[in-house]
């Protein structure tokens with residue numbers, strides 16, 4: 522458990538997450554990029570990108586296509602003069618209290634390895650009742666974050 526990192530999710534982000542909760546059996550997974558600012562060890566999560574028509578959305582799989590998400594991340598980065606940046610990835614799971622799949626782990630590790638700034642990758646899984654939040658290091662090791670409020 523990591524007690525040194527604090528995360529704050531903006532109301533907009535919480536609203537977006539709630540809109541994609543897989544409440545019905547027919548709901549597909551959703552996901553996107555997490556954008557925000559870094560303050561030492563802490564992070565302010567300001568915005569998340571939403572699924573585009575190019576993304577592949579299924580009941581138990583979400584495959585994000587770069588187009589759309591990356592353009593938005595770049596636009597936010599430019600307009601905020603580099604303050605709002607890419608922090609990581611989010612997606613939904615059709616589970617009450619979600620946990621990462623083997624595929625999730627493999628993908629997170631490769632994304633963390635690719636980061637130029639060597640910062641850990643923030644990953645969020647939006648379940649039906651709770652969020653799963655983890656910071657993944659480039660060696661694939663992660664620390665799970667727990668809610669404090």
Ligand SMILES: [Zn+2]
Pocket residue numbers: 612613614621622625646
């Ligand atoms: Zn997953």
